[in-house]
Amino acid sequence: MSDSPQAIVTLNASVVGIEAVIAEASDTAAVTELESNALGKNGPIMAARKAIGEVAAEQRKDVGKQVQDAKVRIEAAAQARRDELAGSERAALLAEERMDLTEVLGTPSVGHLHPLTQAWEELEDTFIGMGFRVAEGPHVESDWHNFDALNIPKGHPARDAFDSLYVNNGEEGSTVLRTHTSPVQIRTMLTQAPPIHIVAPGRVFRRDTADSTHLPVFHQIEGLVIDKNIGLADLAGTIESFTQAFFGSGFTSRLRPNYFPFTEPSAEFDVQRPDGSWLELGGCGVVHPNVLRAGGIDPEEWSGFAFGFGIDRLLSLKHGIDDIRDAYTNDIRFLQQF
Numbered sequence: 019m020s021d022s023p024q025a026i027v028t029l030n031a032s033v034v035g036i037e038a039v040i041a042e043a044s045d046t047a048a049v050t051e052l053e054s055n056a057l058g059k060n061g062p063i064m065a066a067r068k069a070i071g072e073v074a075a076e077q078r079k080d081v082g083k084q085v086q087d088a089k090v091r092i093e094a095a096a097q098a099r100r101d102e103l104a105g106s107e108r109a110a111l112l113a114e115e116r117m118d119l120t121e122v123l124g125t126p127s128v129g130h131l132h133p134l135t136q137a138w139e140e141l142e143d144t145f146i147g148m149g150f151r152v153a154e155g156p157h158v159e160s161d162w163h164n165f166d167a168l169n170i171p172k173g174h175p176a177r178d179a180f181d182s183l184y185v186n187n188g189e190e191g192s193t194v195l196r197t198h199t200s201p202v203q204i205r206t207m208l209t210q211a212p213p214i215h216i217v218a219p220g221r222v223f224r225r226d227t228a229d230s231t232h233l234p235v236f237h238q239i240e241g242l243v244i245d246k247n248i249g250l251a252d253l254a255g256t257i258e259s260f261t262q263a264f265f266g267s268g269f270t271s272r273l274r275p276n277y278f279p280f281t282e283p284s285a286e287f288d289v290q291r292p293d294g295s296w297l298e299l300g301g302c303g304v305v306h307p308n309v310l311r312a313g314g315i316d317p318e319e320w321s322g323f324a325f326g327f328g329i330d331r332l333l334s335l336k337h338g339i340d341d342i343r344d345a346y347t348n349d350i351r352f353l354q355q356f
């Protein structure tokens with residue numbers, strides 16, 4: 019083939035050179051450019067193709083195939099390099115476009131527990147520190163646990179004081195949304211042998227219209243101690259210890275006579291602030307023998323005291339909240355203060 023045209027003679031060397039350059043191309047755009055130059059009208063393939071006419075007739079078929087093979091080799095080299103680059107270009111793109119969703123802009127704001135939950139947990143901690151255990155009872159309660167067992171029989175005037183929400187379940191009037199946490203006293207006595215030292219925080223329900231000091235759904239914490247020879251002095255001492263542990267050593271407490279069906283004698287307990295002012299906190303008393311009997315406990319052998327007060331009310335008093343409804347509107351500007 020010594021008499022072959024120049025373009026045919028140099029074709030193989032040109033293709034080898036182009037393959038080498040394509041294999042080194044740094045991105046897919048460069049590969050495409052090299053490929054189209056090599057196959058374009060000024061490239062070695064077109065030059066060789068044009069030269070086929072000058073080749074001796076009996077060699078044209080072979081030379082034609084040779085040119086066609088050269089074209090296929092360049093296309094294959096370009097495709098191989100493109101495939102190679104595609105993977106790493108995609109990886110680079112992903113790395114570049116990655117969004118750091120953990121990025122914090124400005125000062126991070128950290129949430130906190132609702133003030134009621136804080137008060138609830140502080141109360142539990144205080145009573146646990148005094149040797150109490152935490153007990154629970156259901157929100158939907160039997161009329162018997164909520165009233166009868168607590169010495170409030172049907173027709174007793176004290177029932178009127180608890181504007182009950184009855185639940186349509188079984189016999190009419192047999193099921194209520196508990197109006198206080200006191201039924202947990204009964205449930206505990208029925209499932210636990212004395213001595214008993216429990217507190218029972220929880221949600222309670224009354225047929226009340228919400229105003230600045232009342233909510234139809236609110237929270238109480240109940241306390242019950244049953245042991246040998248427990249009396250009013252133990253109650254007063256426990257209330258005083260609680261007052262100092264929870265409010266601080268500058269606070270003190272007093273009991274004022276009152277009436278509750280489930281205790282005898284009964285009292286209201288007040289807490290005195292360091293400035294001398296008093297706040298009424300809740301009710302308490304020595305557990306009525308009928309209540310012990312309803313709980314399956316022999317009043318000749320055991321005695322006890324109980325107390326109960328509102329957690330929402332405690333919260334209002336502690337923080338000087340004028341309108342208790344504010345605590346439940348979930349307005350972040352209000353909640354952030356606590």
Ligand code: DAH
Pocket residue numbers: 197198199200240241278280281300301302303324325326327
């Ligand atoms: N259950 C009463 C109420 O909701 C509060 C109360 C008073 C609880 C005296 C007691 C108690 O355990 O001894 O108004």
